[in-house]
Amino acid sequence: MRSRSNSTLKIAVLAMMAALVFASNYLRITMPIAIGGNTSFTLANIMCCLSGLLLGPIGGLASGLGSALYDLTNPLFVSECWLTFLTKGAMGLGAGLVMWKASHREEPTYPRCLSGAALGCVIYYILYFAKSYFYNGLLVDGLTPTVALATLPLKVPASIFNAVLALVAAPLLCVLIRSALKRSHLKLV
Numbered sequence: 001m002r003s004r005s006n007s008t009l010k011i012a013v014l015a016m017m018a019a020l021v022f023a024s025n026y027l028r029i030t031m032p033i034a035i036g037g038n039t040s041f042t043l044a045n046i047m048c049c050l051s052g053l054l055l056g057p058i059g060g061l062a063s064g065l066g067s068a069l070y071d072l073t074n075p076l077f078v079s080e081c082w083l084t085f086l087t088k089g090a091m092g093l094g095a096g097l098v099m100w101k102a103s104h105r106e107e108p109t110y111p112r113c114l115s116g117a118a119l120g121c122v123i124y125y126i127l128y129f130a131k132s133y134f135y136n137g138l139l140v141d142g143l144t145p146t147v148a149l150a151t152l153p154l155k156v157p158a159s160i161f162n163a164v165l166a167l168v169a170a171p172l173l174c175v176l177i178r179s180a181l182k183r184s185h186l187k188l189v
Contacts, residue, residue, distance in 0.1 A: 013188055014062050017051040021066025021088075030076065031158075035143070035151050037136050038076065039158040045124070048088050049117040049170035052095030054177065054188060056105055059096040064089025083135060087127040095120030095170070106187070108178050113171030121163045128159070 021044060028042035044067060051059035051066075067088035071081035098116030099105045129152055137148025181188055 017062035025070035045166035060093030063092025091124035094123035
């Protein structure tokens with residue numbers, strides 16, 4: 001019976017994190033860029049990294065699902081929701097890989113959480129810029145390779161802002177949440 005309630009708790013926490021990722025995607029400022037599309041300042045990356053830090057690699061599922069569901073509600077992004085599922089899911093997965101062991105999740109240290117968030121951000125931005133070049137630039141917008149490549153620097157300021165915000169907030173939130181859970185004698189998963 002204990003295993004069954006543990007599975008129920010895992011599913012509930014995963015769903016809660018997916019809902020938080022979904023809701024945090026609405027905290028964004030989307031701006032058009034001169035050539036080929038738009039860029040966004042958003043708080044969603046914090047929750048994507050936090051999902052992985054709190055849940056381990058399975059947190060990538062919450063990151064990807066919450067972000068893809070947001071894309072389905074926004075006409076600007078609906079066509080690429082499947083790519084968002086993969087890229088944001090990889091972000092949460094990357095952050096979670098550093099927290100693979102349950103003991104790392106139960107007793108997180110700030111340096112471990114920071115390295116997890118950094119790994120998640122690096123993985124995400126590699127995939128994001130590849131998606132921006134190949135999918136958005138070449139396939140959707142029909143730009144030449146040179147022009148598609150020229151659009152990438154226009155996305156850098158928002159990307160740096162989003163990454164720094166995630167690197168500052170997600171590790172701190174993880175340590176604080178885990179500390180509060182420990183004081184309350186609660187286990188997340």
